[in-house]
Amino acid sequence: SQQGEEDPQALSIQEGENATMNCSYKTSINNLQWYRQNSGRGLVHLILIRSNEREKHSGRLRVTLDTSKKSSSLLITASRAADTASYFCATVFSGAGSYQLTFGKGTKLSVIP
Amino acid sequence: KAGVTQTPRYLIKTRGQQVTLSCSPISGHRSVSWYQQTPGQGLQFLFEYFSETQRNKGNFPGRFSGRQFSNSRSEMNVSTLELGDSALYLCASSLARAGHGYTFGSGTRLTVV
Numbered sequence: 001s002q003q004g005e006e007d008p009q010a011l012s013i014q015e016g017e018n019a020t021m022n023c024s025y026k027t028s029i030n031n032l033q034w035y036r037q038n039s040g041r042g043l044v045h046l047i048l049i050r051s052n053e054r055e056k057h058s059g060r061l062r063v064t065l066d067t068s069k070k071s072s073s074l075l076i077t078a079s080r081a082a083d084t085a086s087y088f089c090a091t092v093f094s095g096a097g098s099y100q101l102t103f104g105k106g107t108k109l110s111v112i113p
Numbered sequence: 114k115a116g117v118t119q120t121p122r123y124l125i126k127t128r129g130q131q132v133t134l135s136c137s138p139i140s141g142h143r144s145v146s147w148y149q150q151t152p153g154q155g156l157q158f159l160f161e162y163f164s165e166t167q168r169n170k171g172n173f174p175g176r177f178s179g180r181q182f183s184n185s186r187s188e189m190n191v192s193t194l195e196l197g198d199s200a201l202y203l204c205a206s207s208l209a210r211a212g213h214g215y216t217f218g219s220g221t222r223l224t225v226v
Contacts, residue, residue: 033214033215035217040150040201040220040222041219041220042117042119042203042217042218042219042220043203043205043215043217044217045214045215045216045217048213048214088156090156099144099161099207100146100158100161100169100171101146101148101156101158101205101215102158103148103155103156103157104155105155106155
């Protein structure tokens with residue numbers, strides 16, 4: 001079953017604007033990761049944030065994690081048409097040495113040129 | 114370095130048949146995971162292999178099986194195909210250590226008719 005829930009399900013913005021996507025999860029985690037998927041292709045790893053971190057940056061991406069609220073957000077600044085894709089959060093709970101990604105349903109982002 | 118290679122890219126099978134999908138991970142990655150993606154259920158974990166051993170299995174029927182070879186290449190097999198098995202099957206490889214992301218292949222699009 002899906003652990004994460006992304007919000008919103010779909011987001012449409014103009015090029016140059018910022019896009020914020022939220023993710024909530026249910027259980028304790030080792031880390032949380034964000035992935036991008038273009039048109040039903042493979043997923044591309046964007047950024048990973050560990051459970052003891054609160055914020056992380058990578059280029060135009062900023063991720064926050066609030067373990068007390070079991071939530072994370074992904075901010076894409078100065079969006080471009082090429083950012084149009086589906087974005088998924090995935091949590092990792094490492095038990096018995098196995099690492100398994102549990103995905104949310106994703107946010108479909110459309111950036112209008 | 115070469116990415117994760119999945120073959121074939123597309124496959125059409127008839128109900129009742131079986132199918133084998135292949136995944137070659139990134140060199141040095143010993144963990145291979147498989148995921149099923151459908152519009153209704155989203156991304157769901159199938160299983161994870163590490164050093165030829167299945168470490169974790171998702172909630173799928175026994176018709177879904179897999180294996181990993183000594184060179185870390187992995188195959189997954191689905192027997193007695195059902196229409197509901199139509200999906201994008203994604204393979205991901207990783208270093209299998211906490212704090213590391215996953216690299217996904219482009220997927221195999223399976224259509225069962």
